[in-house]
Amino acid sequence: xxxxxxxxxxxxxxxxxxxxxxxxxxxxxxxxxxxxxxxxxxxxxxxxxxxxxxxxxxxxxxxxxxxxxxxxxxxxxxxxxxxxxxxxxxxxxxxxxxxxxxxxxxxxxxxxxxxxxxxxxxxxxxxxxxxxxxxxxxxxxxxxxxxxxxxxxxxxxxxxxxxxxxxxxxxxxxxxxxxxxxxxxxxxxxxxxxxxxxxxxxxxxxxxxxxxxxxxxxxxxxxxxxxxxxxxxxxxxxxxxxxxxxxxxxxxxxxxxxxxxxxxxxxxxxxxxxxxxxxxxxxxxxxxxxxxxxxxxxxxxxxxxxxxxxxxxxxxxxxxxxxxxxxxxxxxxxxxxxxxxxxxxxxxxxxxxxxxxxxxxxxxxxxxxxxxxxxxxxxxxxxxxxxxxxxxxxxxxxxxxxxxxxxxxxxxxxxxxxxxxxxxxxxxxxxxxxxxxxxxxxxxxxxxxxxxxxxxxxxxxxxxxxxxxxxxxxxxxxxxxxxxxxxxxxxxxxxxxxxxxxxxxxxxxxxxxxxxxxxxxxxxx
Amino acid sequence: xxxxxxxxxxxxxxxxxxxxxxxxxxxxxxxxxxxxxxxxxxxxxxxxxxxxxxxxxxxxxxxxxxxxxxxxxxxxxxxxxxxxxxxxxxxxxxxxxxxxxxxxxxxxxxxxxxxxxxxxxxxxxxxxxxxxxxxxxxxxxxxxxxxxxxxxxxxxxxxxxxxxxxxxxxxxxxxxxxxxxxxxxxxxxxxxxxxxxxxxxxxxxxxxxxxxxxxxxxxxxxxxxxxxxxxxxxxxxxxxxxxxxxxxxxxxxxxxxxxxxxxxxxxxxxxxxxxxxxxxxxxxxxxxxxxxxxxxxxxxxxxxxxxxxxxxxxxxxxxxxxxxxxxxxxxxxxxxxxxxxxxxxxxxxxxxxxxxxxxxxxxxxxxxxxxxxxxxxxxxxxxxxxxxxxxxxxxxxxxxxxxxxxxxxxxxxxxxxxxxxxxxxxxxxxxxxxxxxxxxxxxxxxxxxxxxx
Numbered sequence: 001x002x003x004x005x006x007x008x009x010x011x012x013x014x015x016x017x018x019x020x021x022x023x024x025x026x027x028x029x030x031x032x033x034x035x036x037x038x039x040x041x042x043x044x045x046x047x048x049x050x051x052x053x054x055x056x057x058x059x060x061x062x063x064x065x066x067x068x069x070x071x072x073x074x075x076x077x078x079x080x081x082x083x084x085x086x087x088x089x090x091x092x093x094x095x096x097x098x099x100x101x102x103x104x105x106x107x108x109x110x111x112x113x114x115x116x117x118x119x120x121x122x123x124x125x126x127x128x129x130x131x132x133x134x135x136x137x138x139x140x141x142x143x144x145x146x147x148x149x150x151x152x153x154x155x156x157x158x159x160x161x162x163x164x165x166x167x168x169x170x171x172x173x174x175x176x177x178x179x180x181x182x183x184x185x186x187x188x189x190x191x192x193x194x195x196x197x198x199x200x201x202x203x204x205x206x207x208x209x210x211x212x213x214x215x216x217x218x219x220x221x222x223x224x225x226x227x228x229x230x231x232x233x234x235x236x237x238x239x240x241x242x243x244x245x246x247x248x249x250x251x252x253x254x255x256x257x258x259x260x261x262x263x264x265x266x267x268x269x270x271x272x273x274x275x276x277x278x279x280x281x282x283x284x285x286x287x288x289x290x291x292x293x294x295x296x297x298x299x300x301x302x303x304x305x306x307x308x309x310x311x312x313x314x315x316x317x318x319x320x321x322x323x324x325x326x327x328x329x330x331x332x333x334x335x336x337x338x339x340x341x342x343x344x345x346x347x348x349x350x351x352x353x354x355x356x357x358x359x360x361x362x363x364x365x366x367x368x369x370x371x372x373x374x375x376x377x378x379x380x381x382x383x384x385x386x387x388x389x390x391x392x393x394x395x396x397x398x399x400x401x402x403x404x405x406x407x408x409x410x411x412x413x414x415x416x417x418x419x420x421x422x423x424x425x426x427x428x429x430x431x432x433x434x435x436x437x438x439x440x441x442x443x444x445x446x447x448x449x450x451x452x453x454x455x456x457x458x459x460x461x462x463x464x465x466x467x468x469x470x471x472x473x474x475x476x477x478x479x480x481x482x483x484x485x486x487x488x489x490x491x492x493x494x495x496x497x498x499x500x501x502x503x504x505x506x507x508x509x510x511x512x513x514x515x516x517x518x519x520x521x522x523x524x525x
Numbered sequence: 526x527x528x529x530x531x532x533x534x535x536x537x538x539x540x541x542x543x544x545x546x547x548x549x550x551x552x553x554x555x556x557x558x559x560x561x562x563x564x565x566x567x568x569x570x571x572x573x574x575x576x577x578x579x580x581x582x583x584x585x586x587x588x589x590x591x592x593x594x595x596x597x598x599x600x601x602x603x604x605x606x607x608x609x610x611x612x613x614x615x616x617x618x619x620x621x622x623x624x625x626x627x628x629x630x631x632x633x634x635x636x637x638x639x640x641x642x643x644x645x646x647x648x649x650x651x652x653x654x655x656x657x658x659x660x661x662x663x664x665x666x667x668x669x670x671x672x673x674x675x676x677x678x679x680x681x682x683x684x685x686x687x688x689x690x691x692x693x694x695x696x697x698x699x700x701x702x703x704x705x706x707x708x709x710x711x712x713x714x715x716x717x718x719x720x721x722x723x724x725x726x727x728x729x730x731x732x733x734x735x736x737x738x739x740x741x742x743x744x745x746x747x748x749x750x751x752x753x754x755x756x757x758x759x760x761x762x763x764x765x766x767x768x769x770x771x772x773x774x775x776x777x778x779x780x781x782x783x784x785x786x787x788x789x790x791x792x793x794x795x796x797x798x799x800x801x802x803x804x805x806x807x808x809x810x811x812x813x814x815x816x817x818x819x820x821x822x823x824x825x826x827x828x829x830x831x832x833x834x835x836x837x838x839x840x841x842x843x844x845x846x847x848x849x850x851x852x853x854x855x856x857x858x859x860x861x862x863x864x865x866x867x868x869x870x871x872x873x874x875x876x877x878x879x880x881x882x883x884x885x886x887x888x889x890x891x892x893x894x895x896x897x898x899x900x901x902x903x904x905x906x907x908x909x910x911x912x913x914x915x916x917x918x919x920x921x922x923x924x925x926x927x928x929x930x931x932x933x934x935x936x937x938x939x940x941x942x943x944x945x946x947x948x949x950x951x952x953x954x955x956x957x958x959x960x961x962x963x964x965x966x967x968x969x970x971x972x973x974x975x976x977x978x
Contacts, residue, residue: 042901044783045913049897051779052920056890059924060883062933066842067879074843079826079836082844082856166850 081111086168088112088133093148093171093406095128095140097178103128112224116141121217123187126196126210126245127176127399129348130218134228139245140174140399141218143347147172147403147411154411170406177206177401177414181521182489186211189514194496196246198379199518202386202478202490205395205417207346209491209518210379216242248350251375252494255461256313257474258370260384260431263310263318265325265333267427272321275307275430285316287362294319294365310434311442313458315369322368323361330368331357336422337384337394339376346379346399353380370461378492381476386490388435388455389478392428393419432478439477447477447512451525454479455487456515458508470497475511479519489522491515545969548609549601555613556593563589563620566852570628573853585627588643589620592650599654603661604966608899611965614892615653615958618943619646619951621885624852625872626946629865632858638865638946645948649955656959663963667907670720674753677713680706684764707769708940708949711918712956715776717753719910722784726906729785765811768925768939774798775921776914783913784906812935819935834860834868838930841871842882849878865946867938870930886927889942893920896961902968912964915957 066074074080091105091114102124104117116131118124129139137145146152148171155169156162162169179199186197190213199209220231235243244250266272272279283302284293294316301314309317322330334355335341344350356363356373366372376384379397387394395417402413423431435455438444444456459474473495478487493511564586571579593616600607623646627639660666666673683706687697696703722729762770778794781787805812817824818835825833832840841857844850855875860868874882896916900909919942926945929936940950942957 041783041786041906041909044786045897045900045909048779048783048913048917049894052893052897052917053890055920055924056886056893058933059886059927059931062928062931063842063874063879063882063886066839066931067845067874067882068847071843071846074840077823077826077832077836077840079823079832080840080844081859082840085856166848 084112084133087149088114090114090150090168090170092116092131093150093173095124095144095148096173096175097124097180097183100180101173108223110224116219116222118217118219121219122215123183123211124178125215125218125243126212126247127178128218130221132218132221132228133224135221135232139348140176143345144174144400144403147174152411155405172406172411173404173408175401175404176399177201177208178210178399179208179522181524182209182518183211185209185517185521186493186514187213187215189493189517190495194240194246195494195511196250196378197491197493197514197518198247198377198382199489199491199522200379200382200386200395200397202390202487203395205386205397205419206401206414207379207397207399208489208522210247210399212244212246214240214242246494246496247378248346248348249377251351251353251377251380252472252474252496253461253463254370254374254376254381255459255472255474256315256318256370257381257384257457257459257476257492258368258374258376259310259313259318259459260388260435260457260476261334261337261339262322262325262330262368263306263434264337264388264423264427264431265330266306266321267430268333268423269325269329271324272306275434276305278303278305279309279317279321281309281314281317281320283314283316285319285365287319287365288323289360290362292362307434307437310457311437313443318369319365323365325368327357327359327364330364331355333423334374336420337387338380339374344396346397348399350379351377353377370459378494381474381492381494382490385435385455385457385476385478385492386487387422388428388431389480389487389490390419390428391425391486392421392423394422395419435477443508444475444477444512446508447475447516447519449479449516449520449523449525452479452481452519452523453487454516454519456512458512472496473510475508475515477512477515477519479523481523481525489519491518493518545606547605549597549605552600552607552609552612553597555609556597556616559613559617559620560586560590560593562617563624566621566624567627569851570624570631570853573851574631585623588647589616589623592616592647596650596653596657599657600962603657604962606966606969607962608895608965608969610895611892611958611961614888614895615943615955618885618888619649619955621873622869622941622944622946622951625869625944626865628853628876629858629869629872631853641948642946642951645951646955648948649952652952653955653959653962656956657962660959660963663908663911663960663967664905666716666911667720667723670717673713673720674717677710677717678753678756680710680713681764703948705940705947705949707764707766708947708953709956711769711772711776712915712953712960714773715780715914715918716911718777718780719907719914722780723905723907723910726784729781729787762805762809765809766938767805767812767815768922768929768937771925771937772918772921772939774801776917779917779921780910780914784910815935815937819932822932834862835930835932835936837861838868838871839932841868842874842931845875845878845882847879849874849876849881852876863938866940867926867936867945868930869941869945870927873944874931885944886923889919889923892916892958892961895965899961899965899968903964904971908964908967912961915960918957919954 094101095103102119105114106117107113108115112133127140129137129141131137131141150169150171155172182199186209190211192214195213197209197211201208216235221228281303284295286293296315298312301309301316304314304317338344339353339355342352353376354373356367359367363372367374383394383397398414400414403411405411432455435457436453439447439454439456443458447454447456454477456475456477461472461474463469463472476492478490480487493515495510564582567585568578568582571577596612600612623639623642626642630637630639684697696705778790781790806816818833822835822839825831826836837860841855841860844855855872857872857875858864860871873885893916896912900912903909922939922942925937926939926941928934940947942954943951
């Protein structure tokens with residue numbers, strides 16, 4: 001209808017026109033119907049009213065767009081601080097060793113309210129990692145983050161409860177498998193030297209100690225101040241690499257400790273049937289297909305029996321043994337122990353230990369004595385010792401005993417974890433015998449514990465260009481009290497800058513006493 | 526005007542005895558509800574923040590209640606037939622605004638705005654009572670239309686003499702209180718526009734050239750009003766207060782249309798708006814920046830400079846979702862500057878959600894609708910235009926600022942009526958409500974059950 005209609009029509013027409021247009025019954029009851037004296041302004045008032053209504057309706061449509069349709073996108077924008085504020089609004093759950101928390105939370109009163117604190121931070125840093133407002137999380141703080149920060153749905157009393165109430169649960173606690181005494185003994189034993197210790201309970205795979213040295217205090221990284229940034233820069237540029245978790249994230253050539261694996265392969269494959277039978281192995285041993293001659297540190301290795309060769313760590317015998325076993329069987333055994341496994345999580349990821357599967361015979365010979373491309377994390381070598389100790393069964397190591405709600409109610413336990421048979425039980429029994437011999441009267445006598453049965457294997461791994469680096473001292477071992485049915489602890493120790501002679505003696509001399517202290521701490525003798 | 530109305534008109538004498546219900550009881554009941562809702566919000570903030578009912582809750586409730594009661598009594602005495610809705614809506618929005626400002630004060634302990642706002646609210650209600658008591662008939666205002674326009678221009682020009690605050694010359698500071706005279710000018714200009722258009726509407730609608738189906742007025746009629754309009758807009762551009770100039774412009778166009786029914790006015794208005802927006806956007810870097818922000822609210826984030834205020838505002842609305850985080854539990858304080866004034870709606874959006882935001886917008890819509898309804902019910906053009914103008918001020922202002930903070934239109938600094946921190950705004954809005962009460966009282970008390978000849 002154009003405006004002309006109203007203007008040119010007679011008055012009665014106009015009124016009727018407005019009557020039909022106006023469906024507003026209430027206007028009558030409240031104000032009564034009133035005619036317009038001149039032009040039908042009421043119509044234009046209504047138009048203007050509709051215009052205002054449209055404006056307000058547009059507001060609501062747009063509000064729906066922002067608050068509902070694009071809500072998730074805006075919430076997830078990294079520049080939106082709300083997620084961070086909610087995350088630090090309440091104290092973070094704790095990580096416990098035994099009954100004692102080794103972490104805490106501090107109310108800073110800032111926008112990101114709670115900051116992580118650590119009791120004895122450097123000691124537990126390789127287990128806890130850090131929980132930083134600036135640099136994220138690592139290790140247990142990372143892999144258990146949902147539980148610790150309270151977002152894990154298992155923490156809610158009812159499904160979808162938190163979605164309804166829009167609240168966040170109090171963070172849960174993580175109880176570790178660590179043994180406080182073992183952890184402290186290991187850290188004390190390393191005494192700031194570069195190295196690492198891993199200890200496992202053979203029957204279950206529980207990790208009893210996980211130590212790296214030198215370490216750092218993760219509390220330095222908790223907040224968001226400039227001090228945190230400078231600490232981060234300092235720790236990352238430190239040539240000692242204090243933030244490197246050597247127990248699970250650094251691989252070393254395992255050296256002679258790998259002879260446990262070679263011996264297991266030889267026994268399982270039937271290449272060796274009698275430990276005391278003299279082997280046909282020359283000293284020096286010329287690596288097949290090359291002119292390189294492999295020698296030993298000591299004498300008496302020519303044609304030595306496997307038992308003597310193990311006790312005195314004869315490279316020539318085990319290099320030849322590896323070649324006799326063959327690539328396939330060596331690879332199978334090494335991988336059964338966990339080498340080349342990229343998926344190990346305890347629950348944080350462990351760097352894969354490696355055994356090269358594409359080697360010629362000379363390389364296989366070196367691989368079999370823990371050189372060439374054979375590399376292992378300390379945790380991997382602890383797994384090797386634990387497998388021997390547990391009758392050839394490997395239990396995947398784990399660090400989390402159970403998780404609880406705030407207040408202690410258990411959310412999830414570790415559960416029963418079946419082991420994996422790595423070698424025949426008889427092979428394991430004979431390896432135990434060999435390792436016990438090393439500690440009784442071989443290279444590892446310094447690991448002996450009065451009142452306990454201890455088995456071990458020393459190792460001194462050469463590395464660097466032309467083997468010029470200071471060798472790594474290794475010791476892997478297990479121990480059981482005399483009245484125990486099976487070993488209660490298996491340990492691997494590596495000390496990077498082992499002082500002393502470039503011989504087996506450093507494995508036995510530097511690393512074995514640390515292993516001994518850790519084992520004593522677990523056994524309580 | 527309706528079928529029912531015609532029936533009444535056709536009915537014999539007894540219809541004259543019919544009196545419209547006064548509905549003051551409804552108003553009182555709604556006022557109690559509005560005060561209770563505000564006190565509930567105040568308590569909810571305290572419970573969410575500290576787990577206890579805040580100690581000031583009783584005082585706050587009593588204060589708001591007494592204000593509402595006095596206003597109600599004034600209406601009972603001098604405007605017994607007034608519409609029962611505008612006053613409770615004003616009290617509820619003002620109470621809610623105080624709750625939101627109190628809630629934001631908790632985040633900025635050094636800068637407490639709620640007590641000042643309460644003082645201004647008291648002044649506003651005082652003005653409301655004064656207007657209702659003193660102004661016996663709104664038509665009196667028609668006599669003072671030229672006084673109004675001079676006063677409006679003086680008020681608009683006044684801040685130029687004072688130093689700029691945050692890039693805009695719209696404040697004057699007296700004894701610690703900042704006053705925004707442009708707010709008061711809105712009502713005065715509405716009075717002037719209404720009076721002028723009521724007097725000249727036939728001249729404006731019946732003369733001029735016709736182009737296609739649009740009829741344009743002659744320069745002789747258009748001259749004075751266009752001059753006033755240009756002057757006020759020019760002043761505002763000088764003061765860089767674009768929200769208010771947009772509001773004046775919208776008000777001007779709406780009233781012209783209602784007065785004359787000429788669609789030509791809408792066309793002229795739109796053309797002028799587009800030209801003005803283009804020119805200002807080009808010439809004023811301040812405005813150009815606002816338009817850039819509106820088109821690309823996250824540009825600063827992508828540039829690595831962190832979110833700007835608009836982005837933070839959008840984050841706040843998004844965080845609220847449908848039901849909101851609950852009063853006192855949001856983080857709209859991240860917006861930073863102007864959280865309590867221009868961006869107050871973001872706090873409502875985050876903590877009350879889309880549901881609460883819709884409720885607030887509907888309250889405004891209801892207030893606007895009551896204004897329009899009063900305008901429809903009146904017989905004389907000045908009252909009609911004044912009612913429409915006042916209601917449109919509320920609607921346009923809500924649209925400009927709410928649309929700005931939700932990214933619908935470019936952001937322009939403006940106060941959310943009743944909600945936002947800002948004394949001049951609260952006082953002005955109470956004046957608007959008072960005038961609407963007065964007009965609706967006239968409209969309903971004039972009702973005699975008989976259609977006018």
